[in-house]
Amino acid sequence: MTRIRNIGKGICISIISTIFFLVLLELGFRIAGYVYFRSRMSPQESICVSEKEKGDHVILCVGDSFTFGRGAAREDTYPAQLQSIFRERDPDLRVRVINGASCEYNSSQVLSDLQEQIRRYKPDLIVLLVGSANRFNFVGLYKQDKKNSAYTKIKDFVYGLGIYRAFKIVTLDLRLKILKYRLTREEDKILTDWLTDQKNLL
16 A cells, blocks of 8 residues: 555656646746847837827838748848838838737737737838748637637647647657658669669660
8 A cells, every 4th residue: 555655656746747847848938938039129119109200101020930030130130121221222211110020920829919019010011921830839720610619728728838839849840850851762762773774774
């Protein structure tokens, strides 16, 4: 009986330790994401455009990490380059290009934030580039199915976890590498067979 209790106690400690570790990891993901996002915001993106001055034109770029510019310097993102092009071509043209994208956002998340961004920045033009994150980020993509379903809410909660998204990215990258390896092996085999056939013809 004591042995069974010890085993049960060990299992409980393992489960609690795993949950605690996952919670800490999730907090780490969220804090790191917030700090990274805030560090990349330019002054023109962090303020609210309450009332545009006459002659001002605002272009709002929304989307995922391709627009946000993950891994690139802020001045190398395409919204920043677009701003530079306007300044160089016509310094008198008052155009503000806002980078309103978020890393790893899917189509549903971009859409849900869009109304607030329109209210905040009052853009004259919106440039949208989205869809890449849909392969691993499923937050909100299935809300139209059984809106009040508890299962849908649980799915949405799991999909919103940074741990889940990190796991999906890693597994997708691994699958892509395996696929590339298999294709390379197949291409090598085809080439070897062709060369063998050519030698046999000589």
